[in-house]
Amino acid sequence: MTIVDIASPLIEIAQxxxxxxxxxxxxxxxxxxxxxEAIAQALESARDDILQANIADCEAATADGIAKPLYKRxxxxxxxxxxxxxxxxxxxxxxxPVGKVQIHREIDTxxxxxxxxxxxxxxxxxxxxxxxxxxxxxxxxxxxxxxxILKGGKEAIRSCEAIVKAIKQGLSHTAVNPDVVQLLxxxxxxxxxxxxxxxxxxxxxxxxxxxxxxxxxxxxxxVLGHADGICHLYIDKGADIAKAVTIAVDxxxxxxxxxxxxxxxxxxxxxxxxxxxxxxxxxxxxxVELRGDERTAKILHHLTAATAQDWETEYSDLILAIKxxxxxxxxxxxxxxxxxxxxxxxxxxxLAAAETFLGLVNAAGVYHNCSTRFADGxxxxxxxxxGISTQQMPPRGPVGLEGLVTYKYQMIGDGHIVASYTGANxxxxxxxxxx
Numbered sequence: 001m002t003i004v005d006i007a008s009p010l011i012e013i014a015q016x017x018x019x020x021x022x023x024x025x026x027x028x029x030x031x032x033x034x035x036x037e038a039i040a041q042a043l044e045s046a047r048d049d050i051l052q053a054n055i056a057d058c059e060a061a062t063a064d065g066i067a068k069p070l071y072k073r074x075x076x077x078x079x080x081x082x083x084x085x086x087x088x089x090x091x092x093x094x095x096x097p098v099g100k101v102q103i104h105r106e107i108d109t110x111x112x113x114x115x116x117x118x119x120x121x122x123x124x125x126x127x128x129x130x131x132x133x134x135x136x137x138x139x140x141x142x143x144x145x146x147x148x149i150l151k152g153g154k155e156a157i158r159s160c161e162a163i164v165k166a167i168k169q170g171l172s173h174t175a176v177n178p179d180v181v182q183l184l185x186x187x188x189x190x191x192x193x194x195x196x197x198x199x200x201x202x203x204x205x206x207x208x209x210x211x212x213x214x215x216x217x218x219x220x221x222x223v224l225g226h227a228d229g230i231c232h233l234y235i236d237k238g239a240d241i242a243k244a245v246t247i248a249v250d251x252x253x254x255x256x257x258x259x260x261x262x263x264x265x266x267x268x269x270x271x272x273x274x275x276x277x278x279x280x281x282x283x284x285x286x287x288v289e290l291r292g293d294e295r296t297a298k299i300l301h302h303l304t305a306a307t308a309q310d311w312e313t314e315y316s317d318l319i320l321a322i323k324x325x326x327x328x329x330x331x332x333x334x335x336x337x338x339x340x341x342x343x344x345x346x347x348x349x350x351l352a353a354a355e356t357f358l359g360l361v362n363a364a365g366v367y368h369n370c371s372t373r374f375a376d377g378x379x380x381x382x383x384x385x386x387g388i389s390t391q392q393m394p395p396r397g398p399v400g401l402e403g404l405v406t407y408k409y410q411m412i413g414d415g416h417i418v419a420s421y422t423g424a425n426x427x428x429x430x431x432x433x434x435x
Contacts, residue, residue, distance in 0.1 A: 010192045010193070010196070011196070013149065017122050017149055017199070020147055020177040021121060021180055024145050024147065024177070031174070031176070032176070034175070035171055035176040036091055036139055036142060036143060037092055038171060039088055039170040040085050040092075040170075042169050043081070043135065043163070043167070043170070045166070046166035050159065050162045052162075057155060057156055058074055061074055068257075068317060069257040069316035070208075073257055074129040074131070074156055074159075080132055083378070084132040084135040087136055087383055088135060088136075088383075090383035094383050097404070097405045098118060100116065102115040105434060106432040107430065108421075108430050109430065110413060112411065112413075113409060113410070114409070114411075115407050115410075116408060116410060118408050119145035119146045120146055120406055122149065122200050122201055123137070123149070123386070123404070124148075124193050124200040125148060125204050125206070125386070126190060126204070126215060127152055127206035129156050130156070131159035131160050131163060134152065134160055134164065134183075135384075136385060137150070137204075137386050140404060142180070144401050144404035144405050146404055147181070147182075148180070149183075150164065150182065153207070157185055161185070191218065194219035197220045204224050204225055204387045205223065212225055224387060224391070224403065225387050225388075226391075228340035229261075229342050230263050230312070230342070231263060231340070231344060231372045232265070232335045233264075233265050233344075233347065234266040234325075234328070234347070235248070235266065235275055236271075236348035236350060236353050236357075237348075238353055239271060239349065240347070244347040245275070245278050248262070248347075249286060251371040252265075252283065253288060254371070256315070258316075260342065260343050260372050260373055260388070262320070263319075264338070265279070265320055265323070266331045266335070267322065268324075268326075268327070268331070272324050276300055277299070280300050288320050289320070291305070291306040291310050291319065291320070291322065292305070293306050295323075295324040296322045303322075306322070328357060332360050332361055335361055335363075340390055341362055342363060342375070342388065343365035343366075344357075344361045345370065345372050346358075346368055347369055348369070354368040364390050364397035365397050377399065382400030384400065386399050
């Protein structure tokens with residue numbers, strides 16, 4: 001890991017964020033909800049400024065030759081902004097995750113133990129494009145009592161500045177100090193932020209595979225996120241063909257740049273001859289380039305031959321790799337070998353096959369008869385998400401409020417000492433749960 005001298009202004013920003021976050025951590029639910037509503041109103045008032053800033057970002061990015069998938073993520077139109085603001089208000093309606101008593105136990109008479117949820121502290125969010133992520137993350141951070149340092153990509157700098165300006169203006173009229181939200185704007189600050197383990201408690205990267213891996217390799221701060229989004233859809237021999245076509249088209253084309261769009265389609269051999277021509281017609285109508293293995297090529301002509309690299313590629317574009325398999329076991333084996341543990345789906349009317357798939361596929365999300373595009377915090381009812389985690393340990397999948405809190409143990413006694421519970425005349429613990 002490269003070590004650089006951290007500029008004092010960034011340390012001052014981090015200290016200011018941490019100080020503000022410590023005060024936010026003890027605010028009432030009502031005060032936090034008032035702040036969240038103030039943010040929503042401020043964003044609505046600044047709508048034109050935000051959209052104009054995004055247009056300027058998109059024009060500059062186009063001139064710089066931005067990649068098509070990244071451009072799609074960068075675009076923030078009126079509908080995206082409206083949905084993001086709706087997500088802010090949805091977060092305000094959610095239960096407060098802070099101060100929940102998870103354990104309330106009598107250790108002995110007069111000696112009481114509690115485990116209570118509390119904020120993490122300060123979140124460092126580093127993201128490419130997708131400026132609406134700043135809106136989602138700030139609302140979740142405030143609801144969960146955390147400070148947040150945002151570092152957007154250079155391609156979204158104007159959009160992020162307009163968004164954060166509106167958020168701070170909204171907070172200035174509430175009990176939440178606007179300093180709880182900070183925005184970094186230079187590339188150099190990314191490395192510096194990753195070294196602030198004294199002030200930042202969690203890093204959440206959102207971007208390309210190489211970008212996330214760069215973050216993971218250059219910090220001692222815990223990182224929550226995923227590097228790859230290689231999702232599969234398996235069409236089982238018991239699938240309803242019409243349903244399978246519709247789901248596949250949605251999972252690939254509804255938003256191909258998203259990490260929950262499918263990249264590989266697996267089809268059971270017994271249904272392939274009937275299914276693939278219908279699938280190909282629907283995909284071609286949506287301008288999807290199809291790549292297939294040798295067995296697929298015997299059914300669908302004029303497609304690109306798939307190579308081993310295709311099974312390992314996240315296209316984030318209108319490209320779909322297709323492979324014919326002989327059994328559900330083969331499909332599961334392929335997914336567990338090449339999948340990124342993000343979201344995997346099966347289409348079948350055979351409930352036993354569905355249960356096998358759901359039980360044996362190792363992923364944060366496993367779906368039956370629905371599009372992988374549902375893997376999203378807003379669609380899950382989380383209000384929004386800070387990102388999607390594919391790690392084995394929780395939090396896993398779309399991460400909302402529950403992933404932004406930890407817990408602490410509180411013990412209250414009346415002169416109790418450990419010596420009373422050791423030796424020949426040791427007292428016994430009661431260990432009686434009170435809730």
